[in-house]
Amino acid sequence: MARRVRDVLLIGTALLWLIPTYLVVVNASTAADDYAGPSWWPGSWGFFDNLSTAFETADIGQAMSNSLLYSTGAALIAVGVAALASFAVVIMPVKRPAVWFWAIYTGTLLPLQVFLSPLFNGYADTSLYDTQYGMVLIYAAIAVPFAFFVIRNYMTTAPREMMEAAQLDGASWIAMFVRIHLPLARGALLAAFLFQFLATWNDLLFGITLSTSPNVRPLMAALAELNGQYAGLGPPVILAAGLVASAPTVALFLGFQRFFVNALKLTP
Template identity: 60%
Template sequence: MTLGRVLRNGTLTVLAVLWLVPTWLLVVNALVPAGSYSGSPHWLPRDFGLFDNMSQAWDRARLGPAFGNSLLYAVVSALAAVAVATLAAFATIVMPVKRQVLWFWVIYSGTLLPLQVFIRPLFLSYAETSLYDTQIGLVLIYTAIAVPFAFFVMRNYALTLPREVVEAARMDGASWWRVFWNIHVPLSRSAMIAVFVFQFVAVWNDLMFGITLTTSRNIRPVMAALADLQGNYSNVGPPIVLAGALLVSLPTLVLFFSAQRFFISSLKMHH
């Protein structure tokens, strides 16, 4: 085994351990029955109280409506971002549009500033336009922040698609819309699914906009509800909070592993 391979495997092992340690602590301490938690973290599993902890987290934080809200925000925003990004990638790469590089930077520039910069102007504008504390308001902002990265991925994937197919279809008289729907979309399906997974996870895990642009329990996403569990109930111990964190993470884990083959294939160059 070469030195380079040893260094690579060693680095990957260290990174895996660094990622697994906090995950292990989260799982082990979520297993501890809330009534027997001593206040210090457990490193090895002892008793099993996970389901009871999850049940208490679900009831006390009222996670049911929050789950529905986050599912709505994540699905609608991710789908809208994928649709917009796929159309934009088609327009800037496949269609004969002038200043393609300029359009790329105009759209992608949305990722260059930290999201915290937008909090104050968003709060003020939402309050003035009655979008504050509404589901449509969160859908709009989640879609807007998801488009730039989605466009970046879809544009790069579009660069690998065969141009000969498009040229042949145009010579046969196909309209741009037909080329997009019948050729570009089927060829880009794996990348579209991968982008959907990315954006679904990003929206599902958002806390900042959820606590800034909403106040009502029937509007707040699941991460904001989970934050309320720790902030508003001083008698709730860490095992219940950690069990709640595991519970709200399940949809993203299921989605990622169910779409794993599309995610992997989208990372490969199209030949």
Template identity: 50%
Template sequence: MNPTLWTGLRSTFLVLVAVLWLLPVWLMVVNAITPSAEYSGAPAWWPETFGMITNLTEAWQTGQMGPGFLNSLLYSTICAAVAVVLAALAGFGTVVLKVRHKTLWFWLIYCGTLVPLQIFLAPMFTAAARSNLYDTRLGLMIVYVAISIPFAYFLMRNFITTLPREVFEASSIDGAGPLMTFLRICLPMCRPAMFAAFIFQFTWAWNDLLFGMTLTASPEVRPIMASLINLNGNYSSVGPPTVLAGALIASVPTVAIFFVFQRFFVSSLTLSK
């Protein structure tokens, strides 16, 4: 095929995919701008009047999104960071250290991503209720850390396998123990992969609704997505523009953190040496 023709087809395909991807975002923003009193029920494709500030304020107050926003920020940041560090430690152990049955350990940890999360709901609810962790921040954070580890471990383990083994051998010859080697050698070299794993797990924890609704009941503990669902519930008195404005509020942190750590994310995908 002609290289020029192939380039044109590829560019056209990418433009179409981008348009299809951005179209729902455009509709969400436009309809969030529309004042609730002027909303006709049909999706607006272009804003005629500006009611964004009113919709944002109403969504924040009616949906009690303030506590949920702070809770999700706490859950996503701390749980993702703890999970990534534990995953890096597990990856270091199964790649660098001399442990038996490395493949078995890999599958035991990674299989946590292969099981549907809905299977864990009943036993987790029972365990949380019996241990007095139901409707507590600590209980939800334990769940988020545990579920975030397998995929973060997959990323960290694969990245550590690309690192030169000579560096770890030299550290051992110089007298450094496993912990010192992990802290002084492995962690600095794994920084791009750790930031990429952090982005993935932060986004997952922030967008979680399943465990946020199942393991919590009070607005003081529930994450942002549970607050957003309450705003859009059957007994809610707000209109769709207000709900969409609430969705915009809920999407800001994930977009911001991606742009902040974009450089590390790209470098980890390229597995730079």
């Protein structure tokens, strides 16, 4: 009996969460010319026409390419830096490792809004504003603390005997990092990469603050412009673009959900 109640609750919760997705799909598939308001049932089919309008009007294709560049580049840089920092704090004999941990991890405790004004002024003064490398730089910087948190927690579980054996064999710190700890931590590295990829892909705050040009603007900023400046195109066009924008992150999560679960198990 208890199992049936649990199953019913789980199914009901899943259906409840799927209702908004269902409404988005139905209304995004309605032809913009026939749209008369939110609908619970599919009417005329116009999804691909809506999507074509969004791509032509707001240059969604270029924005998706920009977000792919930012998400991949920033996540790779952040994971690389975080892996080095984690190895130094956990494995190498540094003084006051707890101080170094909190000095890096504190970056996740501050709201991102506090960085906007100094970042905008600094980017404007250094010609980083509205540039692709400037966007990659800021996304990588804000991604390092959480990636460090995930990778560092995993490296604390590495057997000390393995490190001692490598040192007895004459292995250098670089050799230990590259040949031993990186292969062992590949699950945590991939999980950190996925987390930061999704966070960068879905970012709107820095996208609308530090970029304006279509060839630099990330995807969420382009969707915000589509919803603002081009709102007259109709909700079906905006919803169709939103569905396509969310499809890569949903596919990524479903394909690598095991690594997300494992990463959460490593966090205290």
